[in-house]
Amino acid sequence: MLLLQQLLNGVMLGSVYVTVAVAFTLTIGVLNFLNFTIPTLFMLSGMGAWALTKWGLPLVHTPPFPWPMALLFAIVVTICASLVVERFTFRYMKTKYGDATEHAIPLVSSLGFLLIIENLMRIGYGTEAQRIAAFDWDNTITVGGLFLRVPQLVSLLLALLLVAGLNWVLKHSRIGRGLRAIAENPDAANILGVDSRRLVPVIFTLTGVLCGLAGILFAINYGEVSPTMGEDIGSKAIAGMVIGGLGSIWGAVLGGLIIGIAEMLTIHFFGADTVQVAVWGLLLIALFVRPQGLLGHHSIGKGKL
Amino acid sequence: MLLEVRGLDVRYGRTHAVRSVDLDLAEGEIVTVLGANGAGKTSLLRALQGAVRAADGSIRFAGEDLTHASPADRVRRGMMLVPEGRQIFVSMTVHENLMMGAYLRSDGDWMRDLKEVYDRFPNLAERRDMKASVLSGGEQQMLAIGRALVSRPRLIMLDEPSLGLSPLFVNNLFELIRELNRGGISILLVEQNTAMALETASRGYVLELGRVVLADTAEALAGDPALAAAYLGGHAAAPAAIQTL
């Protein structure tokens, strides 16, 4: 029973990894670019939700926001931050050198954004973990002897819904076809009139939505956020993405869930100290056995949607 | 003139791939551009479509200056390039590839154009929902041309469409080009198969090291020994192709 409970917890934890892993997959798949700001955007959303419920907006001194508004606002802020990142990493390089993907510079400058935003948060709000009082309500239900926390259930469903929606858009809409065309052959897409300057911000907006959602889901689930909350999630989401198959959205879903379950089971059997060893051990084994990932069809380095 | 190119230059860093090229194409014409490997044919076509920037010179299409227009704007005005090596999307289905040709179409009629492409190429209709990667080389070329047709172009620019096709298929291809032209589409044709290209086109330009060294009617070019000379130092098959003229 306890084991079953842990499995369930693993799936719930995995839903946060899933959302972040899908965000990574999207930028790698379409732009061939590992966006290092993703964990920061995730943190920004969580910390933002906390700061808004506790203090309101900084600098302009509004009263604290009621929590539903704070959550919504946190997502909006995250989307805006993601578009700023796009403007100063990807687009800048693209207009300056014609092709951003051939250069390591967007990668490095996205790393720069990660450090800057994280440190701004530390300066503004300190390094300690912060509890969000608004989420200290009792929200567990019991089903057949298993404990289920309502927000976790909601986050899992939301994550799956979002990913299914995203997948549909990529498969069946005009914008989706444009994005897949850029992913496979940017040059041919360009010749046919697919304007990447207009589609790339779509990717970064979606990244903002995914990270924003993941950040507030994390905040609701654990009731606690910190400026470093993105680091751990980021690395595990990358591990999940690779295990699931680089460039496959459903692969990212599967991989994220696997990492969540592996983490919970490791804690159950061996204690919390061994989690990192287990997760990265799993990744290495997966790479040896199936380098293209569980659902991927290309091997590493050729991420295509 | 439908297309008027004046003093066009294309540079890649120090490489000067296209040098001061003048080229005209009247509505309804088939014009061919010939030249050895590396002469700058692909660079010329890519500059016309806006895939590479023109370092100098001007491009006018249907009376409008498009020198600095985006590829999307050129597609909207009726220019469409069928690129060297086809460049179809192998991860997409045949149908999705054709829909990419209609990417910028906002009128409702593109479905009809797509159906016309299927009528014209029954092989593609049969393989509609298959991944484009399973198509044969000839079918891939049909798909690349079909994709261009769905954009309803006034001018199609074909970059070595016969490359890698069997002789029978090459005949069909040139027949198709003439047919499209009779249907009102102007054609700018880059070819290594000079014999077939000069049979099909009314006029031709010969490029050498990025420069136009000959510009004449197709008949005159076919008999001109200077054409063969332009290919010396080009790839080995070219002189043989000239002899068959």
Ligand SMILES: Nc1ncnc2c1ncn2[C@@H]1O[C@H](COP(=O)(O)OP(=O)(O)OP(=O)(O)O)[C@@H](O)[C@H]1O
């Ligand atoms: N992207 C590029 N970067 C740098 N140089 C290039 C690039 N594309 C072409 N070149 C150079 O420009 C010149 C013209 O090349 P281009 O591809 O236009 O010739 P081509 O006539 O199409 O040749 P082919 O018959 O082999 O297709 C060549 O010297 C080539 O090396």
Ligand SMILES: [Mg+2]
């Ligand atoms: Mg070429």
